[in-house]
Amino acid sequence: AQSVSQHNHHVILSEAASLELGCNYSYGGTVNLFWYVQYPGQHLQLLLKYFSGDPLVKGIKGFEAEFIKSKFSFNLRKPSVQWSDTAEYFCAVNEGFNKFYFGSGTKLNVKP
Amino acid sequence: SAVISQKPSRDICQRGTSLTIQCQVDSQVTMMFWYRQQPGQSLTLIATANQGSEATYESGFVIDKFPISRPNLTFSTLTVSNMSPEDSSIYLCSGIAGGYHNEQFFGPGTRLTVL
Numbered sequence: 357a358q359s360v361s362q363h364n365h366h367v368i369l370s371e372a373a374s375l376e377l378g379c380n381y382s383y384g385g386t387v388n389l390f391w392y393v394q395y396p397g398q399h400l401q402l403l404l405k406y407f408s409g410d411p412l413v414k415g416i417k418g419f420e421a422e423f424i425k426s427k428f429s430f431n432l433r434k435p436s437v438q439w440s441d442t443a444e445y446f447c448a449v450n451e452g453f454n455k456f457y458f459g460s461g462t463k464l465n466v467k468p
Numbered sequence: 469s470a471v472i473s474q475k476p477s478r479d480i481c482q483r484g485t486s487l488t489i490q491c492q493v494d495s496q497v498t499m500m501f502w503y504r505q506q507p508g509q510s511l512t513l514i515a516t517a518n519q520g521s522e523a524t525y526e527s528g529f530v531i532d533k534f535p536i537s538r539p540n541l542t543f544s545t546l547t548v549s550n551m552s553p554e555d556s557s558i559y560l561c562s563g564i565a566g567g568y569h570n571e572q573f574f575g576p577g578t579r580l581t582v583l
Contacts, residue, residue, distance in 0.1 A: 390572075400560070400574040446510065448572075455501065456572055460510040 358383045358449050362459035369437055370467050377432040377462050379447030389430040390448040390456070391421055400446070406430065417441070439468045470495050470565045472575035480581045481551055488547045489578045491561030496541040497573075502534070503560040505577070511560065517544040551582045 363378040381387065391403040404415025411423040421432045430447060447459040471494040481487050491500065500517040515523040515536055523536035538544040548555050561575040 392574075399576040402571055402573075405571060450572075455499075455513055455516060457513075458511045 358387075358451065358457035360447055360449050360457050360459040362445075362447055362462050364462045365460065366463045366465070368465045368467065371439055372436045373466075375432070375434040375437045375441070375464070377445055377447075377464075379430045379432065379459055380428050381430070381447075381449045381457075382428065383449065383451060384428075385451065387449050387451055389421070389423060390450075391415065391419070391430075391432050392446045392448060392458075393443050394446070395443045403432070403445070437464075437466050439466045442466045469571075470497055470563055470573040472561055472563055472573055474559075474561055474575040474578050476578060477576065478579040478581075480583060482583055483552055485551055486547055486549045487551065487580060488545050489559055489561070491544045491546070491575055493542045493563050493573075495565060497563030497565045498541075499564040500538060500544045501562045501564075501572075502536060502544070502546045503562065505558040505560060507557070514546070514559075517546075548580065551580075553582045556580055556582045 359382040361380045389406040392400045393403045394400050403419050404413050404421055406413045406423045414420045419434050421430055423430050442465055445462045448456045450456045473492045475490045502514040503511040504514055505511050513526050514529045514534055515525040517523050517536050517538040519538045533549055535547045558577040558579050560577045562572050564572050
C-alpha cells in the first residue's frame, strides 16, 4: 500500500511570506498526485492535480506544485500567502482509477 | 464537477445506538468511498461502496460495524452501528466521476458525537 508523508504538521506564516509544504509518497510506479485544501468549516476541495506532462502544476489561488519523480515528492508552493489561505492542506496519491491515500495534513495559519 | 451532499450534517448520539448517514451525488460516479476523519487526524478510508454488491472494507473496518449500501450510481449509505465514544468523528463520502481524470469529489461530511 501507498504511504504519503507530510512533514510539516503546523505552519505559521505572516502575510506575504512564501510557502512550501512537503509531500512524499512511497510507490515507485505511475501515480496521480493531488493537493486538497479544507478551509475552516468547509469541505475538502481540490487545489491542484498532476497526472502527466509538465511536472510543474499550477492550481487555483496562485498555488503550484512540482512533481519530482526521483525524489517521490510533490511539494506545494505559493510565493506570497494571504490570510485567506489559512486552512488545512492534504496531499493525496492514487494509482490509476482506484482508492486514494492521504497524508496526515498540514495546518497553515497565516497571520494578518 | 460532481456535487455531493450528506445527511445529516451532524448528530449527537447515545452509546449503543446506530446512525445511518446518507450520501447523494448529483451525477453518476464510477466509484464511491467512505472516509473517517478523527479530530486532528487525516482521512482514513473505511471502504469502497460497490454498486449492487458488498462494500470492500479496509483493514480495521468490518461490515458488522459499518454496513454500507449503494443501490445505484448516485446514492450510498453508511451505518455506524453500536456506537461508542471512540466513533466520534467526521464521516465523509466521496466519489470519482468518469471524465474528470480521477478527481475525487467530497461531501461536506457528517460530524458525529457519541456520548
